[in-house]
Amino acid sequence: MKFVQALLLGITMMVSLAWARPEVIFPKEAEVSNTTVISVFQVAELKEITGVAFNEIAKMPLVDQIEKQDSIVLSGEEISKKLRDLVKNSEILKKINPTFRIPSEVRIRIRQDGYSKEEIERSLRNVLVAKCETCKFQIRLNALPKMSSLNGIIDWTQDIKYGSFMIPVREADQFSNKWITGTVRVQKQVPVARKLIRFGERLQQEDLEIQETDITFVKEETPELSQVVGLLANRTLSPRSPVLLSDLKREPATRKGQVVKALVGDSVFEVSINASAEETGFIGDVIKIKNPETQKVMSAIVIDKGVVKVQ
Incomplete structure (x- = not known):
């Protein structure tokens, strides 16, 4: 099993704890x-690392060629030098x-009789x-294919996918109909x-709590708690059930035909007028409004309930 090229280029992730520094943690054993090759991905634990940075570190070889041996001992100094050189030559890292x-x-x-369950889980x-850096995972491997070659x-x-999964194993860059399940x-x-x-x-702060689910x-x-407070339930939510954005709906901040407060000007000089909303909109939306005196139609961004800012 050589390290797959272009590993995990599609992996994306939600922004996790902004103050957490990326880590690569090596075990003693x-x-x-x-x-044929042993990479960082097979040995170490990678935390808070995603995308291209993940690929660059994960695919770095620790051992380029394995002879017929049961184990290899690498010095921490040797591994550290390889990683320092990798970071030195990568703007992303x-x-x-x-x-x-x-x-x-x-x-x-080095497991001689097939794929290592320990390595696959890691x-x-x-x-x-x-x-998902903030998630906790329970992994259970049901079946590992037999290894017919080092390739x-x-x-x-x-x-x-979460739940049941099937990961394909290819041999000599061809589909082999072998799976890790x-x-x-x-x-x-x-x-x-x-x-x-x-x-x-309407969801209030006291209606909700954070719980491991x-x-x-x-x-x-x-979602985060701050994303759901103030929204309206789109269905009945039972106690202890997770709250998802699909369960909720936003309340429009302006409705078509409503009289809204329209702010005109800048931070130095600003006046307000009453206008008629020509469209229903949520906070952040750009809608059309009409000045009832001049009948002029303008574009404005909704900044609060019943309040817009003329662009």
């Missing part, structure tokens, strides 16, 4: 599959300035964490209803 936690020695055990966790490629570019369950701190919230009811089969991104 790790088991890997019997491959210099920008994120990752921290490397490396013990004095890293012992790598690599899969790296992929999943790159998508097998686990296709980590596939979009791995298993399940992933996901827990995350999300807004949940503290009580029964009825259809049409199973989101394995949730089909959309989970």
Whole structure:
């Protein structure tokens, strides 16, 4: 299994804790599959690293050629030098300035009889964490294919779904009809209803709390608490159920035909006039308004309930 080129180029992730510095953490000992190359991705844990930076670090070879041996011991100094050189030659890595936690020695055990379950779980966790840093994952591998050569490629570019998954394994760059199968369950701190919230009811801060919840089969991104407070329930929400944006609806800040306060001018000099909204709009929308005295139609951005700013 050589490291798949262009690994995980499609991986994106929600912005996670802004103050968390990216880390690459090496264990004192790790088991890997019997491959032609051993990369960082197979051995280390990658945290707060996504996209191109993830690829550059993950695909870096630690050992370029494996002879027939059961284990390899790498010095921490040797690994550190390779990583420092990698960062030195990458503008992206210099920008994120990752921290490397490396013990004095890293012992790598090489599984001779097939794919290493330990390595697959570690690599899969790296992929999943790159998508959701704040999630907790429970991984269960059901089946690993037999390794018929050292040229097998686990296709980590596939979009791995929560719940049951199948990851294809190719050999000699061809489809081999071999699969890694298993399940992933996901827990995350999300807004949940503290009580029964009825259809049409406005969500208040006291109606909600943050709770670690199973989101394995949730089909959309989970919102922050601040994103849902003040919105209207689009359906009845039961206690302890996660609150999703699809469960809610925004209340228009202006409605067609409504008299709105229109602000004209800048921070130095500003006046307000009454105008008629020609369109229904939410905060942030640009709508048409009409001056009832001149009948002039203007564009304005909705900045508050019943308030617009003429552009």
